[in-house]
Amino acid sequence: MNSKVRVVCLLLASLLIAAMITHNGDVAWMMLPFLAYLVVGILQVPEREMLRLRAERTLEQSRSDGLVSIETNVTIANESPAAVHLYIQDTQQTDMNITGGELSKWVTLQPEESTKLNYSFSAIRGDFSWKSIRIVACDPLGLIGTEINLPAAAGIQIRPVIKKFKAIPLRPRSTLHSPGSIPARLGGSGTDFYGVREYHPGDPLRSLDWRMTARHPFKLFTKEFEQEEIAEIGLILDARQNTDLRRGDESMFEYGIGAAASLAETFLHQGHRVSLLVFGKKMSIAFPGYGKTQLHRIMSCLSKARVETDERLSTHLDFLPIRMFPSHSLIIVISSLSSADRSFYQRLRAYGYQALLISPDPIDFAHSMLAQDFDTKLAIRAARLERRLLLDTIAHFQIPVIDWHVSQPLFPLVRNALTHSRGQGEY
Amino acid sequence: MTLRETLFTVCLIILILCLSAGFMFTGQWIGVLAACITGLVWYLAKKNPASWLPHFCLLASVCQAVIGTLTGFPPLLALFSSGIALAVWDLLFLNADLGINPSEAQTRQFEYKHIQSLALAVGLGSAAGGLGRLLHLEPPFFLLMLFIVLAILGLDRVWDVVKKVR
Numbered sequence: 001m002n003s004k005v006r007v008v009c010l011l012l013a014s015l016l017i018a019a020m021i022t023h024n025g026d027v028a029w030m031m032l033p034f035l036a037y038l039v040v041g042i043l044q045v046p047e048r049e050m051l052r053l054r055a056e057r058t059l060e061q062s063r064s065d066g067l068v069s070i071e072t073n074v075t076i077a078n079e080s081p082a083a084v085h086l087y088i089q090d091t092q093q094t095d096m097n098i099t100g101g102e103l104s105k106w107v108t109l110q111p112e113e114s115t116k117l118n119y120s121f122s123a124i125r126g127d128f129s130w131k132s133i134r135i136v137a138c139d140p141l142g143l144i145g146t147e148i149n150l151p152a153a154a155g156i157q158i159r160p161v162i163k164k165f166k167a168i169p170l171r172p173r174s175t176l177h178s179p180g181s182i183p184a185r186l187g188g189s190g191t192d193f194y195g196v197r198e199y200h201p202g203d204p205l206r207s208l209d210w211r212m213t214a215r216h217p218f219k220l221f222t223k224e225f226e227q228e229e230i231a232e233i234g235l236i237l238d239a240r241q242n243t244d245l246r247r248g249d250e251s252m253f254e255y256g257i258g259a260a261a262s263l264a265e266t267f268l269h270q271g272h273r274v275s276l277l278v279f280g281k282k283m284s285i286a287f288p289g290y291g292k293t294q295l296h297r298i299m300s301c302l303s304k305a306r307v308e309t310d311e312r313l314s315t316h317l318d319f320l321p322i323r324m325f326p327s328h329s330l331i332i333v334i335s336s337l338s339s340a341d342r343s344f345y346q347r348l349r350a351y352g353y354q355a356l357l358i359s360p361d362p363i364d365f366a367h368s369m370l371a372q373d374f375d376t377k378l379a380i381r382a383a384r385l386e387r388r389l390l391l392d393t394i395a396h397f398q399i400p401v402i403d404w405h406v407s408q409p410l411f412p413l414v415r416n417a418l419t420h421s422r423g424q425g426e427y
Numbered sequence: 428m429t430l431r432e433t434l435f436t437v438c439l440i441i442l443i444l445c446l447s448a449g450f451m452f453t454g455q456w457i458g459v460l461a462a463c464i465t466g467l468v469w470y471l472a473k474k475n476p477a478s479w480l481p482h483f484c485l486l487a488s489v490c491q492a493v494i495g496t497l498t499g500f501p502p503l504l505a506l507f508s509s510g511i512a513l514a515v516w517d518l519l520f521l522n523a524d525l526g527i528n529p530s531e532a533q534t535r536q537f538e539y540k541h542i543q544s545l546a547l548a549v550g551l552g553s554a555a556g557g558l559g560r561l562l563h564l565e566p567p568f569f570l571l572m573l574f575i576v577l578a579i580l581g582l583d584r585v586w587d588v589v590k591k592v593r
Contacts, residue, residue, distance in 0.1 A: 003482075004517075004520065007482050007485065008513075011485070011486070011489060012579065014489075015489070015493070016572075016575060016576075016579075018493055019572070019575075020572060022497060023568055024496065024497060025568055025571050026496045026502040026505065026506070026560075027493055027496055027497070028568075028571050028572065028575055029502070029506055029556040029559060029560065030489070030492060030493065030496070030505060030506055030509045030556065031575060032506075032552040032553070032555050032556040033506075033509055033510035033513050033548065033549050033552030033553055033556070034509075034513060034552065035552060035575075035578055035579075035582070036547075036548045036549070036551040036552030036555070037513055037517075037545075037548040037549070037552065038582060039548070039582065040544050040547055040548040040551070041544070041548075042582070044544065085537055085540060087524075105531070105534055106524055106525055106534055106537045106538075107531070107533035107534055107536070107537055108533055108536040108537040108540050109533060113533070115531075115533050139544070140537070140540040140541045140543070140544040141517070141541060141544050141545065141548070142520075142521075142524070142541070
């Protein structure tokens with residue numbers, strides 16, 4: 001029973017009471033239009049057994065990158081023997097921004113007739129899926145309806161926008177023994193000259209150092225080249241509540257997502273083995289892998305990443321399952337930091353990981369939103385000091401720290417930090 | 428202007444005219460003023476269909492018709508006013524429901540069906556009441572009450588049947 005029926009019934013009851021109190025037949029006659037209204041509605045309610053509807057949803061694409069408009073079409077066909085009056089309504093999911101068309105409409109469908117619900121939407125990123133569409137079959141006056149959820153499944157993944165970085169020359173402490181781009185300080189089959197050693201049986205003749213051999217009669221020497229290998233890289237994206245700082249339409253968490261996506265793409269493009277852990281209320285993991293398939297996995301994780309409110313202790317960084325990353329990996333943590341995170345970085349180094357912290361600066365991000373009075377300025381200063389101290393403490397663990405103002409380009413900062421980070425000794 | 432908007436405006440004007448004419452007939456100028464103010468509130472309600480204003484306007488218009496009847500209003504005019512008030516109220520919601528939709532053939536078809544059903548309901552109800560008055564059918568009051576209660580109970584039975592069918 002919808003609000004219209006309730007109001008009409010209430011009026012009928014009121015008129016009835018008024019007629020009884022005043023003993024006036026004319027007031028009672030005034031009930032007739034309202035009674036007729038209900039009767040006409042009730043008599044035209046469609047029978048559920050007679051309803052035969054079919055829905056089909058088509059999306060322009062199943063995967064998309066960034067802020068593009070996605071066309072959605074839902075076709076509803078009437079396979080009943082009689083005409084039906086329908087209210088069709090599709091659900092607007094969180095983070096969906098409708099850019100055109102309509103999400104709901106009223107239609108009358110004749111037998112074998114069909115209608116289309118067309119709309120387009122955009123989203124920064126996300127994993128959107130639909131299982132059904134809500135349809136209310138009712139009388140033409142819209143008084144009494146039968147609600148049906150018709151199956152119409154489809155889904156789309158909108159992946160974060162990737163900023164293409166140039167190749168980042170890494171200097172990790174240890175490498176994986178697969179051919180790659182990082183000089184491994186080992187003689188082997190690379191391209192850069194590494195050294196000369198005495199010939200061993202089995203060495204290819206084309207690698208003989210003829211000049212050295214000429215200088216030392218009866219001895220043969222072989223040129224060695226530096227082996228180039230790949231790195232094992234783990235990305236940790238902090239999705240705890242404190243990262244969800246918003247400035248108008250902008251979100252600091254989205255900057256973190258963008259950074260993780262760009263870094264993953266760059267490292268995978270360079271041939272490294274990359275894994276991802278999104279740490280928040282719900283953890284999502286892309287286990288180590290290579291190539292395009294791994295990029296799809298990582299992008300899928302990043303598309304679904306959400307900051308959810310959770311006050312439980314389990315969202316403390318100390319509970320992060322750090323051992324999912326192979327030992328001696330290079331771990332890049334993207335986190336805006338909280339005061340209790342210090343111990344996590346200590347643990348990271350204690351386990352022997354080489355690490356890099358990219359910390360989007362929340363104070364700089366929120367600065368334009370804050371008041372400019374004396375107290376606020378003082379508070380900002382205190383917060384900056386606290387953050388500086390925390391960053392310095394982490395830097396003391398021999399972890400390079402990037403204090404990232406999100407308006408700055410990230411690539412030069414990461415390149416500088418990673419190129420010079422080989423000197424991280426054991427902690 | 429769409430058909431539903433035109434009909435809404437026409438019905439609203441008729442409603443104000445009917446109520447004003449009735450109150451003028453009895454010489455209650457304050458009633459005329461109340462009818463005109465209610466007309467303005469109906470327009471406000473059209474702008475805010477999701478609020479309680481449409482329901483309030485319907486209640487106010489029906490109350491005016493009832494008060495008019497009790498103070499010597501022509502009964503047919505009061506009956507017609509309450510029917511038209513119902514039509515205005517329904518058209519307001521129809522306009523709100525279809526307002527944002529483009530004029531698609533199937534939506535227009537729904538609009539025509541809705542208006543047809545509304546016209547049928549208001550016409551039938553008003554005609555039945557009017558016929559009863561014109562034919563000087565003046566059943567004893569308690570008989571009339573009994574008839575209405577039976578009609579409501581009958582409606583309840585129809586509702587039960589509909590629920591079973593659904």
